[in-house]
Amino acid sequence: MSVPTSTTIHPDDAAAVRLDREHVFHSWSAQAALDPLVLAGGSGSHVWDASGRRYLDFSSQLVNTNIGHQHPRVVEAIRAQASTLTTIAPSTAALVRGEAAERVLAHAPAGFSKVFFTNGGADANENAIRMARLHTGRDKVVSHYRSYHGNTGAAVVATGDWRRVPNEYARGHVHVFGPYPYRSEFWSTTPEQEAERALHHLERVIQSEGPTSVAAILLETIPGTAGVLVPPPGYLRGVREIADRYGIVLVLDEVMAGFGRTGRWLALDGFDVVPDLITFAKGVNSGYVPAGGVMISDAIARTFDVRVFPGGLTYSGHPLAMAAIVATLDAMAHEGIVDHAAAVGRDVIGPGLAALAARNPLVGEVRGLGVFWAVELVRDRATREPVDASVIGRVRAEALARGLLPFTADNRVHVVPPCVVTPDEAAHGLEILGDVLDAVAADVL
Template sequence: MSNPLSSLEVIALTKKHNYGTWRKQKNWNPSHLLSADGCYFTDGDGKRFLDFSSQLMCMNLGHNNPAVIQSIQDQASTLAYAAPFYATTARAELSKLLLDVLPPGMTKFFFTTSGTDANEAAFKIARMYTGKTKIISRYRSYHGSTSSSIAATGDPRRWPIEPSGKGHGVIFSPEVNCYKCPIRHTYPQCGIACADYLEHMIANEGDVAAVLVEPVVGTNGVLIPPPEYFPKLRKICDDHGVLLIADEVMSGWGRTGKWFAIDNWGVQPDILTTAKGITSAYVPLGLCATTQKIADFFEENYFAHGHTYEAHPMTLAPAIATIHKMQRLGLIDRANEMGAYLGEKLHALKASHPSIGNVRGLGLFWAVELVKDQQAKRPFNTWQEKLDGKPILVEQIAARMLSKGVVMQAWMSHFVLAPPLIVEKAQIDEAVAALDEALILADALLEAEPALI
């Protein structure tokens, strides 16, 4: 037996032979994650960290849940793989459970291995069903890294790999951001002008198959629409014969205090995509769900999609265990209870830090946005600086928090706070205290360089 690798060897081999995502490779210095449990993980040096963003906003049950791990082991010992044209017990049991937790009316399922795959399936289904081509997405959105999904991504991660040629057919509308409206309106006097703008696009583009939205925008700032937005958007789509696709890859599975974020507005999408929390990210699984009306169309029309790992039993079994565990622990209610406590702490933090422009959230899904000054709402850094690999202030603050034993996802001008749904109040206090201390970097910059304001 060979000697185990040291932590330094693990890091060196990883960096030399693997690609780090969304970055210049010379700047990648990964930590060695050795083990994890609950809301914490431990690195190769034995240091313990509070995981306050659930890795990539996906481990809603936290790390090392015994029931989910057991389900993986049991499935592996029974049936490790089945081609997608077979029925399996795991497939049937998960389908039955999904009818209970998905928004009412979502009755037909295509299983994938990631969120981006789920969105690829949604685009194909929408185009086959409607006979139309174009997808309207929104700026400040992220829908995945595969060809069509990155084409539908509004944020500048799309820029270096912008797909060319025919076939992608994506156009972009303004995001819903009442803190800093891209079309410079003020809610509620605006009358939900961002939805009106989208309707204008549908009417003038023609050939629009679907509107694609994150009900609560994820990485790009936890943007929460006003209560009138989704009912209005649903009516616009219905009036124009356009499908509504809800991308719940990040916002689903209890994250916003409902099983799915769209449930906060009582609106039924035509297609719903999700991944991440469906297995608490223990294994890769995505889902594309449709209404029965869409399903009925394919009874007599060819369904032109599929892949080897569709409905892989090793991915389905842990989804069953995850849903059962969430139900037993009452994690939907807990997300609301702990989310209210976290929100109270973050609003108090804003009152004491002039660098915080906005605090917003639902359930256990929150963002803290930093600005050079609260009135102008200008961010400290630009997208081009990030793409160029220059130091970003939020990343420096996150590094300071890391030294205090707290991990929080930093993105451009904000932090995404999305701890496991099992988080305790003491852990929320620990994370907020670390953020409070680290924000001295932003506050000091305002004081030291007032010309920036």
């Protein structure tokens, strides 16, 4: 992969920046100081601008291009569907929609036979909350403080991070601390102790809120944007037991962690837990056409056999999105992409990040599975004081200058390349990241 060295700005790149700054309003941003990265093309694990600057995509954009950029099988499926039928109403039946539902459910646990399709992950969580409330006749939703569930009305209030606070217009949301052994809220010294104490905390909050008022526990199977917080052994199984004890619906958010990201089809496959509802988006078709959905357990689906479900979306099950799902999941199965992601994580990314942590004093902890990892940066390993935004900004700038497109959040760099990243590409990306962190550590520590 060539490092971006060109200093000549292609007219298309200049026009893209000009038009963006004149007319595009960006999410989660103060608008005046934005200087957006321009991208004009991509293939596999690489993206580039029109001026010839190339980047190894260690972000998968927003951790969604699991099958990589411009996979020919998916592109062709979208093209073929567009030439046949571009759009229809969700009330109709279409073969491609049924095929997409069948492909998705092939990876669900036993006892799931229905999918409600949405436009993305936020409205998947929104509708899962609605289903849980209607199924139970209860109102409250319990979720983690360290979480992100989307930017629609209830989903953003179920979210735990700062984005919730200016958007708290939805009712009935309660938050708890989930397990995070590196920064334990529970004075734990082992993963097992962290799980036990986090479960005790969750149950006491539910008891204090009134169990008969709680409709759902909504958790990311592995919190993603919050830090790739792989749950300690027994935690999710314990949550399932608590939900069963009080008649609460368990919703697992697989929007970021699902469809290959952890080296499994669904992240929940690694944790001996079966929820009542599963939300998904992102990796189900790598975001080629917006799509998400809710996998619905049979017990909850039966609630709406004779009762109207009061929810719907104009583009639910959009044919182009459905064609992309079918092609993506077929390609992932035929090409062994999920197993490949597991192997790259086990053999390249995990050992490479462990070696980086051993040598670089900025690295407090690395954690992850498959192609889903976080590198937590600290100013002091003893106190675990996080680095500030200026350090993360420096890391991002240095990485881009060396041809690596990173995903950064708070005091972390997330290592989240596409599931198709080759071992050599992964090793090269880690080499760049190591050089960047070595240079930054030399300046700030």
